[in-house]
Amino acid sequence: MLDKIKQLQEELSNIKASTVEEVDELRIKYISKKGLVSQLFSEFKNVPNEQKKEVGQAINVLKNFAQDKINELRDRFNNGTPKDDGLDLTRPGESMKPGTRHPLSVVRNEIIDIFGRLGFTVAEGPEIEDDWHVFSALNFPPEHPARDMQDTFFIEKDPDVLLRTHTSSVQIRVMERTQPPIRSIFPGRVFRNEAISARSHCIFHQVEGLYVDENVSFADLKQTLLYFAKELFGEKTKIRLRPSYFPFTEPSAEMDVSCSICGGKGCNVCKYTGWLEILGCGMVDPNVLESCNIDSRKYTGFAFGMGIERITMLKYGIKDIRHFFENDVRFLKQFESAI
Numbered sequence: 001m002l003d004k005i006k007q008l009q010e011e012l013s014n015i016k017a018s019t020v021e022e023v024d025e026l027r028i029k030y031i032s033k034k035g036l037v038s039q040l041f042s043e044f045k046n047v048p049n050e051q052k053k054e055v056g057q058a059i060n061v062l063k064n065f066a067q068d069k070i071n072e073l074r075d076r077f078n079n080g081t082p083k084d085d086g087l088d089l090t091r092p093g094e095s096m097k098p099g100t101r102h103p104l105s106v107v108r109n110e111i112i113d114i115f116g117r118l119g120f121t122v123a124e125g126p127e128i129e130d131d132w133h134v135f136s137a138l139n140f141p142p143e144h145p146a147r148d149m150q151d152t153f154f155i156e157k158d159p160d161v162l163l164r165t166h167t168s169s170v171q172i173r174v175m176e177r178t179q180p181p182i183r184s185i186f187p188g189r190v191f192r193n194e195a196i197s198a199r200s201h202c203i204f205h206q207v208e209g210l211y212v213d214e215n216v217s218f219a220d221l222k223q224t225l226l227y228f229a230k231e232l233f234g235e236k237t238k239i240r241l242r243p244s245y246f247p248f249t250e251p252s253a254e255m256d257v258s259c260s261i262c263g264g265k266g267c268n269v270c271k272y273t274g275w276l277e278i279l280g281c282g283m284v285d286p287n288v289l290e291s292c293n294i295d296s297r298k299y300t301g302f303a304f305g306m307g308i309e310r311i312t313m314l315k316y317g318i319k320d321i322r323h324f325f326e327n328d329v330r331f332l333k334q335f336e337s338a339i
């Protein structure tokens with residue numbers, strides 16, 4: 001009897017099937033009511049008593065083994081076709097789409113890169129600020145309209161807690177804790193109480209720049225910005241500086257670049273002037289240096305500030321600032337190659 005069990009076990013180890021029908025035939029042959037394994041149970045009554053325990057256990061093991069084997073063969077077939085252990089090596093892979101950088105991040109990184117080549121490091125400051133860092137230390141007169149609720153989001157009044165309206169506040173934070181030489185840029189998000197339209201938004205991004213050392217001159221400012229403009233918009237780019245006013249710089253200027261779309265000939269983007277305004281700049285007002293305990297007789301400096309949305313819109317011909325905040329993938333996907 002034990003020999004018979006052993007023989008059946010061996011037979012079962014080698015069974016194979018290439019169709020579901022074959023699996024069923026094997027099931028009938030071995031484990032159906034009249035199958036070979038079941039027959040052993042009927043023969044069990046003839047086994048001498050002293051062998052019953054051993055033989056009984058062996059039959060049970062064989063029965064489970066046969067059942068597992070048949071199940072295993074059946075599992076290989078799915079609707080009558082072999083599943084190849086569940087692996088279909090001919091199936092096309094599922095492509096994983098890599099994400100893309102947001103266009104504002106692409107341009108911010110490019111700006112950081114360009115100034116990095118001139119030795120500017122990067123620093124950041126808080127978005128929630130106080131009056132001192134956003135206005136007073138930057139030489140804003142007490143009645144300046146920018147201090148008004150109309151332009152600034154206040155969180156609390158007296159003492160003022162507000163959302164910064166420009167990244168110039170980071171100039172103050174850095175100068176308060178560092179003595180010159182300072183050569184850094186400060187990218188970040190800013191907030192203004194403005195109606196949202198195609199051209200303006202209440203949240204946008206700026207990059208501020210600051211260079212303070214002995215003998216820093218307006219010529220240094222001009223050359224730095226010319227290098228920046230050529231790197232960002234192309235070698236042929238020209239710049240022009242127009243006199244302007246900012247409380248924290250004296251003299252102050254606004255910088256235009258020659259229109260990269262029409263090459264300066266005039267088009268609807270540059271409103272037929274051939275020039276595009278991209279940033280404000282100037283020599284740091286001595287009052288600002290003194291507010292931060294920097295000796296204005298020993299040190300001079302220049303500063304500049306630009307809007308990242310505006311530059312991105314000019315660079316890529318984007319007509320509506322709201323695209324940047326809507327996160328419509330049809331818009332974002334267009335920047336796939338710009339890493």
Ligand code: DAH
Nearest residue numbers: 166249280281282303304305
């Ligand atoms: N903070 C100014 C703004 O938000 C931009 C600016 C102008 C920054 C002149 C400067 C500067 O550093 O020198 O409009």
